Amino acid sequence: MNNSTYKGMLGTLEQEIMDTLWARGGMSGRAVHEHIQKSRPVAITTVLTVMERLRKKGLLKKAKSDGVFIYETSKTRDEFARTLSSRLFKDVLDISTGSATACFVDALAEVDPDELKRLDLLIKKKKKELETKG
Numbered sequence: 001m002n003n004s005t006y007k008g009m010l011g012t013l014e015q016e017i018m019d020t021l022w023a024r025g026g027m028s029g030r031a032v033h034e035h036i037q038k039s040r041p042v043a044i045t046t047v048l049t050v051m052e053r054l055r056k057k058g059l060l061k062k063a064k065s066d067g068v069f070i071y072e073t074s075k076t077r078d079e080f081a082r083t084l085s086s087r088l089f090k091d092v093l094d095i096s097t098g099s100a101t102a103c104f105v106d107a108l109a110e111v112d113p114d115e116l117k118r119l120d121l122l123i124k125k126k127k128k129e130l131e132t133k134g
Helices: 012-024 029-037 044-056 077-095 097-111 114-133
Strands: 060-065 068-073
Touching: 012 029, 012 044, 012 068, 029 044, 029 068, 044 060, 077 097, 097 114
Parallel strands: none
Antiparallel strands: 060 068
16 A cells, blocks of 8 residues: 555645554654654654544554653554545445446556456455345
């Protein structure tokens, strides 16, 4: 998943923090700040405030280690993408199921035509699950 996949779902600094922690694993707030500071100026207090907000949203975990708080993501990048995709797709389906499905298939074909085969298999699998339940 690249940054554009969740662009608009997180603020710029939130994205930078999440990307840093996904790439590097658990880090202190100061270490995250130092990493981001290499690409653009930002106050450490701003980074720490945003990290704490991400923790309150359930996207980060923190634990004390040797007197320093270490932050890490609560979900992998793929888990996060799946959660966001699911929420977004359900919201779109609430508006118009037919149009949303057609747009999704068109977008998938444009981005990765091989994924259409996987989608077909997932649909068949889900149909079998539903048949055995009903």
